[in-house]
Amino acid sequence: MAEKRKLGPADKRRQVKRCSACSARKIKCEGGFPCKYCIKTGKSCLPPKQSTGTVLFVEGHTSGETKLQTALSRPKLNIVSGIPTNGDxxxxxxxxxxxxxxxxxxxxxxxxxxxxxxxxxxxxxxxxxxxxxxxxxxxxxxxxxxxxxxxxxxxxxxxxxxxxxxxxxxxxxxxxxxxxxxxxxxxxxxxxxxxxxxxxxxxxxxxxxxxxxxxxxxxxxxxxxxxxxxxxxxxxxxxxxxxxxxxxxxxxxxxxxxxxxFHKQLAPNDGIWDPIEEILALMIRCATFNLRGYEIVSQIPELQRYTDPAVSALGFEGLAIQNDLYAWHAQALLLLGDNTSDSSPLLLALAYYNALLIFLSGNFDYFPYWAPPNAPILPKSEVAAHVAAILQLTDAALNTSRLAGALMFFPLRVAGSRAGGKEQRGAILGMLSRVAQRGFVVAGKIRDDLQEVWVERGMISDGEDCTLQIS
Structure with a gap:
């Protein structure tokens, strides 16, 4: 008996496979995922066990004969590259x-x-x-x-x-x-x-x-x-x-x-320096250092913190991280002239770099136990320069790339905490609005946090409009 012809890409008949629940009950499945029966009964609509399909790569010629057939055993895929205009x-x-x-x-x-x-x-x-x-x-x-x-x-x-x-x-x-x-x-x-x-x-x-x-x-x-x-x-x-x-x-x-x-094991051995991977390592290092430093200081009585060697050691450890950030920046500057690759990851990494320097300085400059040069405390002029750099880099990343807006939250939050005036606050709110317009409504949380900081420091009045423009 001849084998039943299989459905092909040009066949207009609809191929429907029963889900596992309908198959178990031996009832007709309407198709779709989930099917109507599973929706109605609240069952988990699982696909049937996948059979292995065969993909044939055929090199033909004018006689219609097949010169080469290579069968690869792999599951068939249904790829959607855009929004279908009709159907399910x-x-x-x-x-x-x-x-x-x-x-x-x-x-x-x-x-x-x-x-x-x-x-x-x-x-x-x-x-x-x-x-x-x-x-x-x-x-x-x-x-x-x-x-x-x-x-x-x-x-x-x-x-x-x-x-x-x-x-x-x-x-x-x-x-x-x-x-x-x-x-x-x-x-x-x-x-x-x-x-x-x-x-x-x-x-x-x-x-x-x-x-x-x-x-x-x-x-x-x-x-x-x-x-x-x-x-x-x-x-x-x-x-x-x-x-x-x-x-x-x-x-x-x-x-x-x-x-x-594990991450060190994943690093390629090609000798190529990756600015994103390196700045992420520094971000994780800063986050861990921040938590550990707070834990150490909180266990020391207030008056003893000025002379305790553990507090002094934190300042020197912070300086070591700061020096590694400066070394990262020197290496990153060498990549700025490279026009052969997408520059958006480097823009983001540079925004992170400027934010980390401010963040690291903030671990020390709000407290009287440390003073330069024994801690990574930045002068106000340098903080202002880093804030301006964050705003410029983040704006460029939002304008010229498809980077997810959620990746901008950390640098914008740090820049906002040190914003120098109404113009910079407006620029930050404008960028948070653009992130929110891309769908990431959690930008409102960053805005609320910054508004609290601005009110607490007397930078704005409690009634000043900080609304995000999302429409």
Whole structure:
């Protein structure tokens, strides 16, 4: 008997596979993901076990005969490179999700994840729901998808998909292999990203990073043979976590010896100096030093702090970090004339450098126990110059790159704490507004923190308008 002809890319018939729940009950599945039956019954809509497809690479010629056929055994992918104009609304939100990723780079490689991420999206309910949530949320804000009468609004889809992904995550983390699953790791990131886009307080993002992503990374333990997806994820996590530790004055998993040693093992042996990786290491070092210094000083009686050798030692340790920052800057300046690569990561790294110098100085210049030259305290003129540099670099990064706005929070928060006048405060609020316009509403939290600082220091009156322009 002849083999039944398989559906091909030009075949107009619809291919529907039953989900696991419908297959188990031996009932017709309407298709979609999740299907109507699983939505109605509240079941987790899992795809059927994936069969291995065969991709044929064929070199043909005029006679129609095949000269070369190479069969590669790998799962078939359904790639969306833009927003579909019709069909399943969920597919359109997946398209919006991909466009959002392309327009918000967290690392240099983050924009090239379409194929790998989409494969996980197609096979993992957790990533499917979280991707739809982000895509629908972005679509609701941009008005990029019209809604016909009787259909749920993109905003409703966003939050219902978010709740569905939370339920799947809660079920997934109880499984034995949860820490080794790429979809669970990426799921914590996308859920945290959704919080950055919806929760102005930033508390939800911190919760996912601290109690989700960090916990799973710690359970899985460092492994230099990790998958490419997990390695890319680690790079993104490192970017966000270094800023979070500084912004929230909290400990980070990245400062633990096992992860510090692991990162050294990942470093390529090509001798190429990476300004982003080096400045992130300095950010993690500054965050850890800040916490340890506070713990040491708080255990020493107030009057003894002026003469205690442990307090003096902190000043000299701060100077060593400052010297390493200056050495980083000297190396980074050599790259400014390189026009062969994307300059936006270097702009961001330079903004971080200026912010770190101010942050480090702030650990000492607010207290009377230290004085230059025995501590890394900057004169006011240098602080003002670093603030101006942060504003210039951040503005350039926002104008000329697709870097995610969330990456700008640390330098803008530091610059805001030392802003020199109404013009600089206005510039900072303007940039926070642009970050918020890109979807990261947690910019409002940075604004609120700065407003408190400005009022406390008498820089503005309590009623001065610090509203972010988000429309």
């Amino acid at each position: 609304p969920a597919e359109r939100f997946i398209g919006c999700f991909l466009l959002f990723i392309q327009q918000n780079r967290f690392t240099a490689s983050f924009q090239s994840l379409d194929t790998e991420i989409l494969y996980l999206v197609r096979t993992s309910p957790l990533l499917y729901h979280s991707a739809v949530a982000i895509g629908a949320l972005d679509a609701s804000r941009r008005g990029s998808i019209s809604v016909s009468k009787g259909r749920e609004s993109p905003q409703y889809v966003a939050f219902s998909s978010y709740r569905a992904s939370i339920r799947v995550l809660q079920a997934s983390v109880s499984e034995k292999d949860a820490a080794q699953r790429d979809d669970v790791l990426w799921g914590t990131f996308f859920l945290g990203l959704f919080e950055l886009l919806t929760d102005p307080s930033g508390d939800g993002w911190v919760k996912h990073i601290l109690h989700g992503t960090s916990m799973i990374l710690r359970l899985s333990s460092p492994d230099k043979n990790m998958s490419s997806l997990r390695r890319t994820f680690y790079g993104i996590f490192r970017m966000l976590e270094a800023s979070r530790a500084l912004l929230y004055n909290e400990a980070t998993i990245l400062a633990e010896d096992s992860w510090v040693n």
